[in-house]
Amino acid sequence: xRIAIASGKGGTGKTFVTVNLARSLGISVTVLDCDVExxxxxxxxxxxxxxxxxxxxxxxxxxxxxCTGCRVCAxxxxxxxxxxxxxxxxxxxxxxxxxGVCTTLCPHDALIExxxxxxxxxxxxxxxxxxxxxxxxxxxxxxxxxxxxVKGQVGADTDxxxxxDAPPGTSCPMVWAVDGCDxxxxxxxxxxxxxxxLTLAVDTxxxxxxxxxxxxxxxxxxxxxVARYCESEGIPxxxxxxxxxxxxxxxxxxxxxxxxxxxxxxxxxxxxxxITHLAQIGGNRDESLA
Amino acid sequence: MKVALTAAGNSLESPFDSRFxxxxxxxxxxxxxxxxxxxxxxxxxxxxxxxxxxxxxxxxDSGATALITGHLGPKxxxxxxxxxxxxxxxxxxxxxxxxxxxxxxxxxxxxxxxVDGHWV
Numbered sequence: 241x242r243i244a245i246a247s248g249k250g251g252t253g254k255t256f257v258t259v260n261l262a263r264s265l266g267i268s269v270t271v272l273d274c275d276v277e278x279x280x281x282x283x284x285x286x287x288x289x290x291x292x293x294x295x296x297x298x299x300x301x302x303x304x305x306x307c308t309g310c311r312v313c314a315x316x317x318x319x320x321x322x323x324x325x326x327x328x329x330x331x332x333x334x335x336x337x338x339x340g341v342c343t344t345l346c347p348h349d350a351l352i353e354x355x356x357x358x359x360x361x362x363x364x365x366x367x368x369x370x371x372x373x374x375x376x377x378x379x380x381x382x383x384x385x386x387x388x389x390v391k392g393q394v395g396a397d398t399d400x401x402x403x404x405d406a407p408p409g410t411s412c413p414m415v416w417a418v419d420g421c422d423x424x425x426x427x428x429x430x431x432x433x434x435x436x437x438l439t440l441a442v443d444t445x446x447x448x449x450x451x452x453x454x455x456x457x458x459x460x461x462x463x464x465x466v467a468r469y470c471e472s473e474g475i476p477x478x479x480x481x482x483x484x485x486x487x488x489x490x491x492x493x494x495x496x497x498x499x500x501x502x503x504x505x506x507x508x509x510x511x512x513x514x515i516t517h518l519a520q521i522g523g524n525r526d527e528s529l530a
Numbered sequence: 531m532k533v534a535l536t537a538a539g540n541s542l543e544s545p546f547d548s549r550f551x552x553x554x555x556x557x558x559x560x561x562x563x564x565x566x567x568x569x570x571x572x573x574x575x576x577x578x579x580x581x582x583x584x585x586x587x588x589x590x591d592s593g594a595t596a597l598i599t600g601h602l603g604p605k606x607x608x609x610x611x612x613x614x615x616x617x618x619x620x621x622x623x624x625x626x627x628x629x630x631x632x633x634x635x636x637x638x639x640x641x642x643x644x645v646d647g648h649w650v
Contacts, residue, residue: 320580
């Protein structure tokens, strides 16, 4: 079972929910940290290093002897990644989306594809939790290939739960993180900002065609607008985490609240029951959009 | 020689645009004939990424050997400097003012990018 933990707004508690769920389950579980621009699940799971690999994408390389400077490649590039100065193409690797159109269209076979490193995937083990973390190199823009490699570390036939810590927002990296999951947990705070971005996340997840529910974090802060929204839209509330200064204190030291407070372990186990139920019944997935 | 200036309009009286890649237009001024031509930059203005690179391509394709703008990012700078175009920086309010400062040699040449790359 693959469960993604996402949100629209950043800082609502995706990682908090992910790592506390993983620890609470007490069985073998894999956490995929797909927030590759700033992965931080490792700060709480403290795993031992198991393996590490680099992530590469294909980018064009100009064979200068064969190139005539005809500009077919630059004109065809949809990502503005090639400029031609005089008769010499200048490739901007960081702009390239590896679509292959330039190498395919070059009439002189003057472009070949070469690997271009953009990130790292690290596997760590902490008690019963296996953590796969993607990290995009500083200055690189393409998160999706790193996310794809992180998700590729777990086979489709795995029999233990997989928790995916998704990146914030609703753009391509978030879509790739939630795609193919059995259910998505959208973590929201009871605030106007969070509700606004939650509605964007709901629209996105509906379009992707995955069942979803909401976890209200910092419940007691703000007002009941998120709960009212969920009620009016028929979105299940999978759990409520109270606004508790103790949680923040422990989190700030890299500790997990479920390790210290049995009542929170119970809260997360109940949440997990609601999540698995949602994933099994297929929930609110809109088949017409899927 | 031809001089390219970043503008928010179609004439020398138009406001000077301090942005390079997402300038509305480029005014190309020919110092020999004292005439101007206008390059529309709307396509780059609205592109998801790489506006600076393609704007630089337009400027070098126009035959300009000098560029007057407000700011230049690293990728645009790579293209512009590789093409041997001289870049001058100003915060002038109109294109005509920027051009007057250039012709009176009041503008200092830029040695490289003055702002970090930006993805949007």
